[in-house]
Every structure is written in C-alpha cells, then in structure tokens.
Amino acid sequence: MSRAETAGPVEKAGTAESPATATPPPTPRPFGSPGLFRLAGLFRSELTLTFRRWRSLALLVVLAAVPVLIGVAVRIETSDGGGVGGGGAPDGGAGVAFVSQITSNGLFLVFAALAATLPFFLPMAVAVVAGDSVAGEASAGTLRYLLVAPAGRARLLLVKFAAVMAFCLVATLTVALSALAVGALLFPVGDVTTISGVPVPFAEGLWRAALIAAVVAGSLMGLAAIGLFVSTLTSSGIAAMATTVGLLITVQILQSVPQLDAVHPYLFTHHWMSFADLMREPLLWDGVLRNLGRQAAYAAVFGSAAWARFTTRDITS
Amino acid sequence: MTAVIETSGLTKRYRGGRPAVDRLDLSVPAGSVFGFLGPNGSGKTTTIRMLMGLIGPTAGTATVLGRPMPRSASSVLPHVGALIEGPALYGFLSGRDNLLRYDSADPAADPRTREARVASALDRVGLSQAAGKKAKAYSLGMKQRLGLAAALLRPRKLLVLDEPTNGLDPQGMREIRTLVRELAADGTTVFLSSHLLDEIEQVCTHAAVMAQGRLITQGPVAELAAGARGRLAVLTPDPAKAVRILTEHGLTGVDREGERVTAEPPEDEAELAGLNAALVHGGVRVRGFGVERASLEDAFVALTGEGFDVAG
Numbered sequence: 001m002s003r004a005e006t007a008g009p010v011e012k013a014g015t016a017e018s019p020a021t022a023t024p025p026p027t028p029r030p031f032g033s034p035g036l037f038r039l040a041g042l043f044r045s046e047l048t049l050t051f052r053r054w055r056s057l058a059l060l061v062v063l064a065a066v067p068v069l070i071g072v073a074v075r076i077e078t079s080d081g082g083g084v085g086g087g088g089a090p091d092g093g094a095g096v097a098f099v100s101q102i103t104s105n106g107l108f109l110v111f112a113a114l115a116a117t118l119p120f121f122l123p124m125a126v127a128v129v130a131g132d133s134v135a136g137e138a139s140a141g142t143l144r145y146l147l148v149a150p151a152g153r154a155r156l157l158l159v160k161f162a163a164v165m166a167f168c169l170v171a172t173l174t175v176a177l178s179a180l181a182v183g184a185l186l187f188p189v190g191d192v193t194t195i196s197g198v199p200v201p202f203a204e205g206l207w208r209a210a211l212i213a214a215v216v217a218g219s220l221m222g223l224a225a226i227g228l229f230v231s232t233l234t235s236s237g238i239a240a241m242a243t244t245v246g247l248l249i250t251v252q253i254l255q256s257v258p259q260l261d262a263v264h265p266y267l268f269t270h271h272w273m274s275f276a277d278l279m280r281e282p283l284l285w286d287g288v289l290r291n292l293g294r295q296a297a298y299a300a301v302f303g304s305a306a307w308a309r310f311t312t313r314d315i316t317s
Numbered sequence: 318m319t320a321v322i323e324t325s326g327l328t329k330r331y332r333g334g335r336p337a338v339d340r341l342d343l344s345v346p347a348g349s350v351f352g353f354l355g356p357n358g359s360g361k362t363t364t365i366r367m368l369m370g371l372i373g374p375t376a377g378t379a380t381v382l383g384r385p386m387p388r389s390a391s392s393v394l395p396h397v398g399a400l401i402e403g404p405a406l407y408g409f410l411s412g413r414d415n416l417l418r419y420d421s422a423d424p425a426a427d428p429r430t431r432e433a434r435v436a437s438a439l440d441r442v443g444l445s446q447a448a449g450k451k452a453k454a455y456s457l458g459m460k461q462r463l464g465l466a467a468a469l470l471r472p473r474k475l476l477v478l479d480e481p482t483n484g485l486d487p488q489g490m491r492e493i494r495t496l497v498r499e500l501a502a503d504g505t506t507v508f509l510s511s512h513l514l515d516e517i518e519q520v521c522t523h524a525a526v527m528a529q530g531r532l533i534t535q536g537p538v539a540e541l542a543a544g545a546r547g548r549l550a551v552l553t554p555d556p557a558k559a560v561r562i563l564t565e566h567g568l569t570g571v572d573r574e575g576e577r578v579t580a581e582p583p584e585d586e587a588e589l590a591g592l593n594a595a596l597v598h599g600g601v602r603v604r605g606f607g608v609e610r611a612s613l614e615d616a617f618v619a620l621t622g623e624g625f626d627v628a629g
Contacts, residue, residue, distance in 0.1 A: 038424040038426075038428070042422055045417065045421040045422070054409065140406075140407070141402070141405025142407060144366075144401055145399075145401075145405055145422075145464075145467060146419070147371060147390075148369045148394055148399045148401070149422035149423040150394035150423065151422035151424075156422075312373070314366075314373060315366070315372060
C-alpha cells in the first residue's frame with residue numbers, strides 16, 4: 001500500500017471531527033516527495049498516447065512503405081535485365097552502394113532503406129512528433145490538467161523526451177523490419193559481403209543491421225531535443241511541427257552547400273551517414289561515436305533550453 | 318477558521334496592459350463553499366491559474382493549503398482537484414483512458430489502485446456507461462462531467478471549479494450543486510468561480526466579488542446579501558393610485574413597472590401593515606404585498622454601481 005492510500009482514511013476521520021484541518025496534517029506523508037518520481041506510469045501513458053494517435057500510425061505506415069517501394073523498384077529494374085544504377089539515397093555513396101547489392105542479398109535492403117529515409121523521411125516524422133509533444137497538449141488544453149495533476153514540469157518534459165526517443169527507435173525499426181521482410185521476400189539472403197569486401201555470416205549481418213538501426217535512431221536525438229525545445233515555445237502544435245520541419249530542411253540545405261563547409265561539422269546532420277562504417281570489417285567506430293557525441297551535445301543544449309523555458313513559462317492555454 | 322487559500326497583494330500583468338488581477342487579498346476559509354464571482358474578463362481565471370501554479374504572479378504572494386504557490390506545487394496539488402476553464406480531453410482516447418492518463422500524471426497516486434480510482438470517479442459523475450466511448454463523441458455536458466471526474470480522482474482537501482456548470486442543462490446543473498454540497502459535507506473546501514449569481518447564492522457559504530481585476534468584497538454570503546436592502550413590492554391593477562399613496566406616505570424610490578410598484582421599504586417593519594391598509598383604504602386593489610429579500614445580484618449592483626456585464 002502506498003502512503004497515499006493508507007493515509008486516506010486517517011485524514012477523513014480527522015476532517016469529520018473538525019472541518020478546519022485543511023492545513024498540512026502532521027503526518028510525514030502528504031508533503032514529502034512521493035516515491036522518487038514515479039516516472040514509469042507516466043512514461044507508459046505517454047507511450048500509449050504517442051502510438052495511439054492516428055498521425056503517428058500514418059507516419060509509421062509511410063515509413064514502412066519506403067522499403068517496399070525501393071525493393072519493388074529494384075526488383076522490376078533487374079528483372080528487365082538492366083543493371084542497377086544509382087537512385088538510392090540522395091546523400092552520399094553509401095546508400096547507392098547498398099542499393100546495388102540488394103539483388104544479391106536482400107539484407108542490404110535494410111541498409112539501403114535506412115540510408116534512403118535518414119536524410120528526410122525519418123527526421124521529418126520525428127520532427128512532427130517532437131514538435132507536437134508539448135505544444136499539442138498546450139493547444140488541446142490538456143497541458144494545464146497534466147500540470148495541476150501535478151505532473152511536474154521537469155518530470156513531464158523528461159517523459160516527453162523519452163517518448164519521442166522511443167518513437168525514433170520504433171520509426172527506425174519499422175523501416176528496418178519492413179525492409180528485412182521485403183528483402184527476404186523478393187531477393188535471396190545469405191552471407192553478407194561488407195563494404196570492405198570481407199564476407200560475414202548472415203547472423204552477423206543481422207546483428208549489424210540491428211546495431212545500425214539503433215545508431216540511426218540515436219542519430220535523431222539531436223533533432224528530437226530541438227523539436228522538444230521548439231514545442232515549449234508556442235501553444236500551437238502545428239506551428240511547432242512546421243518550425244521543426246523547417247529547421248530540418250534548412251540544416252539539410254546548409255549541409256549541401258559546399259561553400260559553407262566551415263559550418264558543416266557543427267550541424268546535427270553532419271555525421272548521420274557514418275552508420276555505413278558499421279558495415280565494414282572490422283567495425284569502424286570513429287564516425288559513429290562522433291555522431292553520437294554530436295547528438296548528445298545537441299540534446300544537452302536544447303534539452304536545457306527546453307527545461308529553462310518550460311519550467312518558467314506561463315501556461316495560459 | 319484557517320484559510321485554505323490566502324493571497325496578499327496578488328497581481329498579474331500580462332505584457333503591457335492593465336493588470337488582469339490587481340492587488341488581490343483573498344482569504345478562503347477551510348470547509349467553506351466559496352463563490353468567486355465576477356463578470357467574464359474580471360480576472361477570475363487568471364487568479365485561479367496563479368493559485369494552481371500555472372502562471373507566475375507579477376507581484377504578491379499566494380498560499381494554498383498553507384504552502385506558497387507556485388513554489389510548492391508538487392506537494393500541494395495532489396490535494397487539489399481542479400476544473401479550469403472547461404474540460405480538456407484527448408478526443409481519440411476513451412473517457413476511461415483519459416482519466417487513466419491524468420491519474421498517471423500524479424506522482425502521488427498509487428499505480429496499483431489506479432483502475433479502481435478511475436472506475437469510482439466515473440461512477441461518481443454518472444459516466445460509467447459511457448466510459449468506453451471516445452471522448453470526442455461526448456456531449457459538452459459529458460465532457461464537463463469527465464473533467465469533474467478527473468478532479469475527483471483522489472480525495473481532495475480543496476476543489477477548484479472554474480465555471481463548472483458551463484454547458485450543462487438544468488438537470489446537470491442541479492447534479493453539480495448536489496455534488497458540491499456532498500463534497501462540502503465531507504469537509505472538502507470548494508472554490509467555485511462563476512458569473513452566475515444565483516448559482517453562487519444557492520450553494521455557497523462565502524463569496525468574493527471581482528470586477529476588472531480587483532476584489533470588491535468578500536465574506537459570508539448572508540452578510541453580503543444583507544448589505545443590500547430589499548424592496549417593497551406591490552402587485553396591483555391600479556398602479557397609478559398605488560404610486561400616489563406610497564409617495565404620500567413618504568416612501569422613496571417609488572418605481573412603477575406595469576402592474577408592479579416597488580419602493581424602498583420603511584425603516585420600521587411595523588409600518589408595513591399600516592401601508593397596506595392605506596392602500597386598500599385608498600381604493601387600490603392589492604393582489605400582492607411584501608418586501609422582497611435582497612439577492613446577491615442586488616448586492617453586486619449596489620457594490621459596483623453597474624450592471625453585471627462583460628468587462629471591456
């Protein structure tokens with residue numbers, strides 16, 4: 001029994017005798033900190049909320065469709081007898097290299113699909129969910145009821161961030177699993193030839209695919225924190241989503257202008273494609289760690305900004 | 318009596334503009350049903366938001382359950398149920414899931430008894446039948462009930478209800494009044510804001526009146542209403558004669574409205590019988606005669622010298 005439950009009847013008995021016991025009772029219970037934070041329940045509730053929205057489900061369906069599209073396109077093109085050209089990821093050679101290998105091993109569809117969705121599809125889905133996370137509750141008015149519940153502002157923000165990160169992971173896994181299924185269906189699977197040219201067993205390939213999916217999900221952390229920060233600035237869910245997506249597009253444009261390469265290392269997208277290094281033999285961690293470090297830095301900066309803003313803000317919606 | 322809510326010089330000024338709440342000194346006694354009365358735009362909701370820690374005051378202090386707000390929000394608010402500016406729900410969740418969501422937001426609520434708490438809250442507001450329906454399919458009245466259920470999830474020491482009967486039909490309003498009385502009987506202090514005077518008059522023991530961000534008066538309802546004197550009313554098919562006779566007997570403020578003649582009653586109640594006799598003797602056919610008790614509305618008009626309209 002929690003302290004809340006056991007103390008209930010005692011309080012009631014007290015108020016029945018004299019109705020003037022509204023000041024904190026002498027029991028140590030009510031005004032102490034209850035449990036450490038009791039985050040689990042709120043986090044579960046937040047997850048349910050995120051994944052029961054039609055919008056989230058629609059985003060996941062679109063993401064799941066991308067590997068199908070790539071797989072079918074590659075299949076049609078090769079069955080015509082033509083070789084597979086480029087036409088994979090808009091960003092760099094890794095994606096293209098993966099696409100050309102799909103016909104020989106369906107597992108490569110996983111890498112090709114992640115490379116194709118990481119520049120825009122995945123982050124856009126994350127921007128929508130992150131941007132809406134606080135602002136959406138504010139515009140629906142539910143934020144004020146969460147806060148008087150009282151969810152606690154820092155606690156709510158933490159749970160929101162965790163839920164957005166969970167969405168990143170689920171979105172990435174959706175792409176990866178859909179690609180795995182389509183790849184296995186349309187193409188042969190077997191031992192995997194790494195970018196380095198060294199073959200590794202299929203099981204090892206699967207493990208690498210899971211690792212890459214996790215890294216890709218982690219790559220979205222910086223954007224998730226930015227989206228959350230933007231979300232604390234406004235009471236309009238749509239405005240926050242649009243701003244976050246706009247920021248993403250701006251950064252991707254900056255990233256593609258060679259004259260701005262002095263700025264590039266500071267952008268959260270700069271090391272995104274480094275996940276391809278995990279398909280080398282042996283594994284090459286440098287780029288991946290730099291990427292994750294960059295994401296952690298972004299999360300720290302924008303997470304703090306979101307905290308500073310949200311804990312002092314007037315909730316008037 | 319100790320005060321459950323106490324504010325001192327509480328002021329809120331939104332960016333550039335006159336204060337929404339201006340140096341408010343409010344004191345809500347424990348165990349009272351406290352009516353917070355004022356026209357729309359008089360600063361009631363801003364005050365409630367400050368009390369609930371949703372917005373920070375520009376100046377002044379507020380104490381709720383003996384603790385400063387918004388600083389002690391996390392320890393005070395589990396003991397407070399609130400309905401602020403109408404219900405807000407997740408339309409795509411069922412009524413029950415909405416309550417589960419709000420209950421899980423409260424770190425002081427035991428997750429093991431969550432289902433039972435939600436079920437009894439639903440039952441209390443009569444929504445058990447509709448608990449599985451999506452909240453967006455609810456009528457305004459049902460949404461209001463669900464909002465109330467959220468406020469009643471746990472036993473509360475203080476219940477803050479901002480315009481709780483908005484959107485309810487007369488039956489729903491009666492139920493809310495009954496609920497408020499029940500809660501008050503259990504020892505819960507109820508802080509009820511409204512722009513409907515008769516609503517306050519029917520359930521409240523104490524009241525405060527706001528206008529344009531300022532507190533005009535506060536105290537027990539009986540005292541407030543007593544501040545305004547009642548009026549003598551005569552119902553008659555001969556109003557012209559009645560006006561003449563009442564004026565001849567030295568009454569002031571004589572006013573005629575169709576077959577209804579009203580006047581300030583004489584200081585001495587004993588004179589009333591004589592007045593009635595005088596009317597009848599003067600050939601006035603009296604259909605009704607008596608002093609109408611002053612209502613809170615009279616008190617309000619007397620206090621503000623104006624009608625009970627929306628502030629500009």
